[in-house]
Amino acid sequence: MKGMHIVHTEASCGWGGQELRILSEASGLIGRGHRVTLLCPPESRIFAEATKFGVPVVALPIARKKLRGARALRAWLKAHRPDVVNTHSSTDAWLTALAGLGWKDAPPTVRTRHISAPTPTNGLTRWLYTQATRYIVTTGEKLRGELIARNGYPAAMITSVPTGIDDSRFGPADKAAARRALGLAEDAHYLGIVATLRSWKGHLHLLKAYAGLERPGWNLLVVGDGPMRGVLEDKARELGLADRVTFAGHREDPEQWLRAMDIFCLPSYANEGVPQAIVQAMLTALPIVTTPVGSICEAVEADASALVVPPQDPATLRLALQVMIDDPARAQALGAAARQRALANFTREAMLDRMEAIFRQLAEAGR
Template sequence: MGKNVLMLHSSSDLYGASRILLYSVDFLQQEGYKVYVVLSEEGPLAEELRKIGTEVIIQRLGILRRKYFNPKGLFNRAQVLWKAKKVLKRWIVEKNIDIIYSNTSAVLVGAWLAYSTGKRHIFHLHEIIVSPFWLGKFLGMLIQKTSDQVIVVSQAVYDNWKDKIEEKKLHLIYNGLDYTPFLEGNKSIREQVAPPEKDKIWIGMIGRVSHWKGQGYFLDLAKILSEKYSNIHFIIAGDAFPGTEHLLSEMQEKIRTLGLGERVSYLGFRSDVADLLQSLDIFVLPSILPDPLPTVILEAMASAIPVIATAHGGACEMVKEGETGLLIPWNDPQKAANQIGMLIENPSVRTAMGLAGRKRAMEMFSKESFQRKFIALYENN
C-alpha cells in the first residue's frame, strides 16, 4: 500500500494493451499507489490517463518494432534507449520509485533500469513471439534476468515463454474489461457507413492494420463469400502504426484488385467501437499468427455477437467452438469461408452463439477478477 510505481508502455493509442494499462493504473490508484506512466508520445491514452489523475511523462523509450530489425534501426534503438535510461533513472530517484512495470515485451528500457537500480520489476507480456527466433530467445533471457514477476495474458502466452522464463515467475492473469459500453451500444452507425438495406448481414473485423492481424486474409474470405451471398457487407476498422502506413495502401489496393469496392467499407480508426460492434452480425478476427488474448474478441462477446477467430493463440481459450463462435484455419480461406457460411445462413444460431459469448465473457474475463489478481501480485512481494 502507498508504494510508488513507474509504468512504461509502448504506445499512446487505445488498442488492447493500452486499454489494459489504463485499467491497471486505475486499479493501483484506487488501492493507494502513486503511479507515474511513461509514454513515448502524446495521444488518446495520455489524455485518458490524465483524466483519472495520473502523472504522464513523455519520453521516447526506444520501443522495439519490426521496422528496426536492421543494423541502422538497432543502432537507433540503442541510442534512444541509452538516453531514456539516463532520464528515467533520475526520475526513479526523484519520485522514490519502488516498482517498475513494463507493459509489453517491446519496452526494453524498464529491464535495464531495474537491473541497474535493483528495483522490483514486473513485466506484463501480451505477445507470442514465433519469429524471428533470435528475438524470442533474446527477450526471454532479458526478462528472466531482470524481472521479479511476469504477467502473461493467456495460456498460449504462458506456453510461449515457459521454456525461456522460470515458471515460478510466470503468473497467468486473463485480461478483463468493463463491459458496460458493449451492453448498451446502439446500431446507428449503419446509416453512417452505407445506405441501410433490409436483411443485410454485416461481417466485420477491428484491429491494427499489420502484417499479421489478417486484413488480407479477411479480404480473401470476403471475396469467396461475396461470390455466394448477395446479402452481406464487410467492415474493416483500425489504423496502422506510424511508419507502416504502406500497409493501408496495400490493403486498399487489394480491395480494388478483388473487385470488392462495393462490398467492403474501410473505416479507419474508430473511437465508437461499442456502437460499431453492435452494428455487426458476425465478428471475425482472422490473425494469421497467434494472437495472445485479443481484447476486441472480449468486446465482441460482450456485445452478444458470434465470434469467428483463427484457431491459434489466446482465441482458442476465449471462443468455445460451436457454442460462442467458430475457430477457423488461418491458411485455408475456402474452408474458413464454408464455416462462416453456416452462420450467414442461420440467424438463430448467430443469436444463440452471441448470447452464450456474452455470458462467457462476463464469467471468465471479468474486470473484477482481473483487478483482484493484478493487485494481489503487487501486494505479494
C-alpha cells in the same frame, strides 16, 4: 489498505491492444486509490492518449535501446521511488533492467508479455526475464506455457492475466439504433472486424473470403487503422468490393460498430494473446468466426461459443461465414454462449483484481 505507486513503462510508438490494456489497467487502478504513472517517449501515441484515460504521463527518451534512455529512467525512478515497475515492450524492459544495475533497493519489476511471438532463448534474454525481472505476466495461458516449456522459465514466477473488458460499455443493444447513429443502412446485413490494420490480423484473408461469399445483402465493416490500410483498400478495389466494404478508420466508439454488426470475424495468424476485440465481440453477444492463434481459444471455445478455422485459409473462412449466415439460430446461440463466457472470465474488474494482487505482493516483499 495503503495505495501503491505503480509505474508503467512503454517504449512502443504504435497503437493497439497493448497500449489500450496499459491505459485501461492504469486508470482502473487509479480508481481504486493507487498512484499510477506512465513513462513513455514524447512522440508516442500512448503519450497523447494517456490524459484521455486520466493517467498521469511523463515523457522520457526511451523509444530506442540507448544509454541515454536507461540513465533517464534511473534518474526518474530514483527521484520518485515507486513500489513496482511494470514494463511492456522489449526496449523499455531492457532499459529498465539497465537502469537497475548496481541499485540495491531498485523497485521490483513486472514484465507483461502481450503477444505470442517467440521469446529468444539466449542467455541475455533469460537474464532479463528471470533475474532483472521479478515477475512475468502473460495475456494468455498459452503464452505462459510457452515461456515455461520453450524458454525454461520458472512456472512459479509467471501468471496469465488476460485483458479484461468493461462489460458496462460493451454489450448487446438495438442494432437498428446503432446503424442509424453510424449512418449505416438499417435493413442491410453486416459482418465486420475491429482491429489495428496489421498484416497478422488477417484482413487480407477476410477480404478474399468475403469476395467469394455468395450471400447478397451482406456488407463488410473494417474498423481500425494502421500500416496496412492502403494495401487493404487497394485489394478491396482489385476484388471489386469497393462499394461493399466500409473502411471506418480508427474509432473512439467501437462498441457502436460492434452493435451494428451481425457477425464478427478475426482471422489472425500470429502475435495474439487474448485479443481485446474478441472479448468485446463476445460481450456484445456476436457470433464469432476466428482462428486458433495465440490464446484466442482461451477466450472462445470452438463450436461452443465461436466457429474456429485454420489461419490463412480464405476458403474455409468463407464456409464458416456461410454457416453463420445460413443458420441464424445457431449463430444466435453461439453469440449468447460467448457473452456468458466473457462475463464469467474476462471482465475489467477481474483483470484489475489480479494485477492489483500481483503488484501488492511484490511491493510488500520489496519493503
